[in-house]
Amino acid sequence: MSVQQDLLDLGDLFNFCDLSTFTQNIPLEWVASALDLSSQATIRRRRLPADQVLWLVLGMALFRDEPVHEVARRLNICAQGLASDHLLARSGVTEARKRLGADPVEWLFRKTGTQWGAERYDDDAWHDLQVFAVDGALLRTPDTPELRDHFGSGNTPSERQTPFPMLRLVALMNVRSHVILDAQLSPYRRSEMRLADEFLQQIPDHSVTLFDKGFWGAELLSSLSSAGSNRHWLIPAKKGLVCEEVSRYSQHDRLVRMKVSPQARKRNPALPSHWEVREVSYEIQGKVKTVMTSLPVDTYNAKAVAKLYQERWEIELGFRDIKSSMQQNAMTLRSKKVELIYQEVWGLLLAYNVIRREASQAAVAFGRAPSDIRFKPACQYIAVQLIVMAAANPISATGRRLAELRAGIGGLFLDHRPRPSRPRTVKISKTRFPVDRKAAPLK
Known part of the structure; x- marks a missing residue:
């Protein structure tokens, strides 16, 4: 028990x-x-x-x-x-x-997020900036006609749909305390970026927000910086991004100019035709990664910016805590009615x-x-x-x-001692048929 x-x-x-x-x-x-x-x-x-x-x-x-x-x-x-x-x-x-x-x-959830999410703790700031992260997750619901009709589900390569309807969750989390400031829920088909638009005003001033590359967009990022005081963002560069160099600060640090898409300008006519952002490159495990940011070069060096982005995974750990520790890795949520979900x-x-x-x-x-x-x-x-x-x-x-x-x-603190190295090994693939290890090889 x-x-x-x-x-x-x-x-x-x-x-x-x-x-x-x-x-x-x-x-x-x-x-x-x-x-x-x-x-x-x-x-x-x-x-x-x-x-x-x-x-x-x-x-x-x-x-x-x-x-x-x-x-x-x-x-x-x-x-x-x-x-x-x-x-x-x-x-x-x-x-x-x-x-x-x-x-x-x-x-009540939003009230707790507003009151607790921006609380400061000793040494929880990064260069006097609070650190937040935005990302999305999917939650499965029981498969009933009512829930499938409301929430929808993803398509598979065939005409079939995924086995369970899915609810989309997009959250804004304090990276250091892991408290969720705000969140949006919606059926599966709604865009994560549009959901994130609805709580950008909740991001406090004097902060930097870490995004997944799926949130790349001039409208969202520009509005984040312009809506408050000293609010910055950090996001990985999209693959195949077209830009021109404006100035170079160092070998792995430069200012680039990009076009604003016609779709973004149609949604927000106030956007300019071009925008300039800082591009920082760094190497990790032999691969070159690139991030875009609004952090000014005269205050935040490239090495610190590259290291900061690694903290984006803290929000993934928060989602894991909810799904694994609280939900016990349950296949679906409990409820079977839309309002109760x-x-x-x-x-x-x-x-x-x-x-x-x-x-x-x-x-x-x-x-x-x-x-x-x-x-x-x-x-x-x-x-x-x-x-x-x-x-x-x-x-x-x-x-x-x-x-x-x-x-x-x-006694519940994490142990930060280095873990022993355990190289990965290739194991025999699973099969439902018995394996006769003494059988002669096929010719």
Whole structure:
């Protein structure tokens, strides 16, 4: 039996109805504002009121290996005094989630991203600039006609489509703390670049944002630099990019001029016919890589710029934490209705931010960087232990409990010792037929 299961069994001893664990990071006034957006309001005293269903959505993200109704039962998600000792009907849990809708969960996630995403920690800046990253990921949904019609899916070389409908996620992440500032969800067919346009204004001033090459475009990058103060970007050069050299700063550093595409100028007539960007080249594992940036040459040298771009992979690690550690590598999301799919994913992102925020606070207490925390054990430890500790006596000694919690995270830091070299070897290919190693070779 897993450690998570053992700790969940403590729900039989403690009353989790209050779930005040999350109020240490999520103030109650945020919750009240979020619930004002609920799709259905009622004065009826329900067994599953909206505020408790909101915590249930977080519990779904934290305990992916438990069915939804079992999460509700174990955490005692119900109004106090309303027969909480009886099992909840599965249909009642589903109907309660429908009444809540996706908007309150989305609002609460965005609130946490705005408040926590731009927080600064000691030594988390790069040359006095905060570092952010933008990238996209795909999440699979169950294969139902309703979900396939709404979300769509990718095409295969044949006329068939991919086995599952897919939801597109594009996120803006703080590279150093891994907290997600903002995100956009959409059906599969919508462009990642157009989704990223919607949260560029959320990027703080005095920052540099790292992009994947799929976000290359004069409109997006120019608007990022011009919309704020001292906001810069860094992105790899597209293959076959046509440009002319304006000036050369060093052997691997120069200023180039490129044409702005007619499509971009049609969408934004304010764009000029040409634009100038800095091009930095560097060698890694025997291959020459090239990145484009708005960072000025007189302040940021080429070597530092090339090294900075390696941090773009931090957002990939964040997506891995969500899919692998939180979702347990599940093939699809849980929900089977469009509105509940959006609610589930916003809850997943909200729970991720709560865990990252608490892990960041613990890292600071130990004088370490927030990204040094190993996410998977932190997720298990924080999601369960913090609930148990706060629910046992949610009012008193909160500061002491948080101190004890963060003290327990001391063993969850990454080990930066060099790993032993293990050269890759070619292994026998898998086959469903038995292999007779004594058989004579074919002639």
